[in-house]
Amino acid sequence: LVKDLVNEEMVVFVCSTTGQGEPPDNMKRFWKFIMRKNLPVTCLSGLKFGVLGLGDSSYAKYNFIAKKLFRRLQNLGGEILVPLGLADDQHEWGCDAVVDEWSRGLWQKLISIYPIKDGVRSAPLDSGIPYKFIFCYLPAANHLEFSKKNPYLAALTGNQRVTATEHFQDTRLISLDISAVVDKMRYEPGDVVMVQPRNLPHNVNALLELLPYKPDMLITFHSLDDDDDSTTSLPKQATTLREIATNYLDFMSVPRRCFFQLLSHFSTDENEKEKLVELGQPEGTDERYSYANRPRRTILEVLQDFHLTASKISLERIFDIFPPIQPRAFSIASSPTRHRGKLQILVAVVRYKTRLQLPRQGVCSTWLASLQPNDRVPVWLKRGGIRFPAKQHCILIGPGTGIAPFRSAAHERTSNGNAGRCRTRDKGL
Numbered sequence: 028l029v030k031d032l033v034n035e036e037m038v039v040f041v042c043s044t045t046g047q048g049e050p051p052d053n054m055k056r057f058w059k060f061i062m063r064k065n066l067p068v069t070c071l072s073g074l075k076f077g078v079l080g081l082g083d084s085s086y087a088k089y090n091f092i093a094k095k096l097f098r099r100l101q102n103l104g105g106e107i108l109v110p111l112g113l114a115d116d117q118h119e120w121g122c123d124a125v126v127d128e129w130s131r132g133l134w135q136k137l138i139s140i141y142p143i144k145d146g147v148r149s150a151p152l153d154s155g156i157p158y159k160f161i162f163c164y165l166p167a168a169n170h171l172e173f174s175k176k177n178p179y180l181a182a183l184t185g186n187q188r189v190t191a192t193e194h195f196q197d198t199r200l201i202s203l204d205i206s207a208v209v210d211k212m213r214y215e216p217g218d219v220v221m222v223q224p225r226n227l228p229h230n231v232n233a234l235l236e237l238l239p240y241k242p243d244m245l246i247t248f249h250s251l252d253d254d255d256d257s258t259t260s261l262p263k264q265a266t267t268l269r270e271i272a273t274n275y276l277d278f279m280s281v282p283r284r285c286f287f288q289l290l291s292h293f294s295t296d297e298n299e300k301e302k303l304v305e306l307g308q309p310e311g312t313d314e315r316y317s318y319a320n321r322p323r324r325t326i327l328e329v330l331q332d333f334h335l336t337a338s339k340i341s342l343e344r345i346f347d348i349f350p351p352i353q354p355r356a357f358s359i360a361s362s363p364t365r366h367r368g369k370l371q372i373l374v375a376v377v378r379y380k381t382r383l384q385l386p387r388q389g390v391c392s393t394w395l396a397s398l399q400p401n402d403r404v405p406v407w408l409k410r411g412g413i414r415f416p417a418k419q420h421c422i423l424i425g426p427g428t429g430i431a432p433f434r435s436a437a438h439e440r441t442s443n444g445n446a447g448r449c450r451t452r453d454k455g456l
């Protein structure tokens with residue numbers, strides 16, 4: 028603590044100068060304290076001190092803070108341990124020129140005060156210094172393959188509606204750029220790409236309105252359970268609740284029983300608690316079916332119904348309450364040869380009405396359809412179950428986007444110059 032300085036025997040100060048002769052941010056509190064006019068002039072009489080300044084002589088107030096601190100410590104009765112060191116960025120060897128020299132002088136002085144006893148050797152340089160970082164090797168596969176834990180953020184290069192405008196189904200040909208990683212993302216016709224979707228902003232806003240937290244404040248967190256698969260892909264750096272709600276929390280699916288059970292623990296409202304306990308019981312299947320499953324009520328809508336309870340959800344529990352957003356599989360519709368460096372999928376945008384006539388949008392397909400060129404899509408590959416013969420004639424039947432792997436196979440076959448034909452060229456894929 029800054030005020031404990033008066034009780035210290037020996038202190039070495041290393042400080043830079045910033046702004047126009049100002050102390051750096053992390054020194055401001057100390058500066059205010061040490062410059063207080065009412066400090067007794069002998070208050071540091073028990074202190075031996077050294078000051079190393081870090082500065083740049085191209086500034087008018089070169090090493091201003093270190094110089095001023097040195098004088099101030101002297102004026103308060105401190106005893107000089109080593110002369111003031113002024114490191115200069117302008118020195119042709121950089122600040123090390125003075126730092127090394129000054130440090131040598133400091134160690135000599137310290138050893139003269141505290142001589143090393145016979146038989147004691149100085150410790151190796153890296154012993155006793157607490158580590159600031161820990162490095163770990165990832166499993167070998169992670170160097171080579173993209174996966175759920177390590178998705179490739181592919182840039183979107185195309186988002187084109189391929190069904191006729193008068194057709195009820197909006198189907199998109201989504202093109203992704205994988206040119207930088209073609210060797211790591213090798214695929215064959217019949218393979219599948221996994222897409223990790225994000226929630227749409229208006230749904231995220233609706234959720235954040237219910238939770239009792241500031242959505243854009245920076246937060247950090249880490250899982251206490253290293254093996255917890257649902258949290259290993261979470262960001263390790265500072266993030267916001269909005270980011271978490273956008274990228275990780277599934278609140279657009281129909282809740283399962285354990286959701287009601289967990290939610291009931293937060294309830295302080297008697298009516299809401301009673302209902303949630305009922306919905307969370309194994310025996311409450313009929314209740315749950317008619318309230319949640321049959322009308323396909325989403326977690327978000329449940330929280331809106333139980334908003335008093337939603338406002339009590341603790342931040343530490345959000346990864347318990349909300350399931351993680353599941354990745355979606357899409358059959359690859361492009362040919363690795365003809366569309367080298369690209370990955371294309373055919374996405375049927377899911378839109379329907381529930382039995383209660385509430386409009387519904389599929390999370391992933393709607394998100395993909397909303398993307399603009401250069402937006403990033405987290406993807407990785409999965410081997411598919413279909414394999415196509417290299418030469419034989421074949422009849423392929425696939426309803427709707429079921430045609431996607433056939434498009435891949437057809438383009439692959441015709442990529443060596445064989446012509447392909449389409450019955451309705453302008454509506455063909």
Ligand SMILES: Cc1cc2nc3c(=O)[nH]c(=O)nc-3n(C[C@H](O)[C@H](O)[C@H](O)COP(=O)(O)OP(=O)(O)OC[C@H]3O[C@@H](n4cnc5c(N)ncnc54)[C@H](O)[C@@H]3O)c2cc1C
Pocket residue numbers: 219224279355356357358359372373374375376377378379380388389390391392393428429431
């Ligand atoms: C191996 C594999 C390959 C696939 N390939 C493709 C592909 O090439 N192209 C493609 O578009 N999709 C493909 N899919 C499906 C894709 O993975 C997603 O499931 C789909 O895009 C919907 O996801 P979503 O997030 O948009 O919808 P979600 O938010 O997951 O909503 C879908 C849910 O809505 C419900 N639902 C949908 N329509 C109705 C309705 N009319 N009435 C009531 N409930 C309804 C469904 O029960 C489903 O549970 C594939 C799936 C698999 C497993």
Ligand SMILES: Cc1cc2nc3c(=O)[nH]c(=O)nc-3n(C[C@H](O)[C@H](O)[C@H](O)COP(=O)(O)O)c2cc1C
Pocket residue numbers: none
């Ligand atoms: C591509 C695909 C293939 C599937 N094949 C089978 C199958 O052969 N037999 C089966 O019982 N279920 C099959 N299922 C259903 C899954 O087993 C079921 O959805 C299960 O709940 C998935 O659990 P998971 O998502 O934890 O893997 C399949 C699901 C998908 C997406």
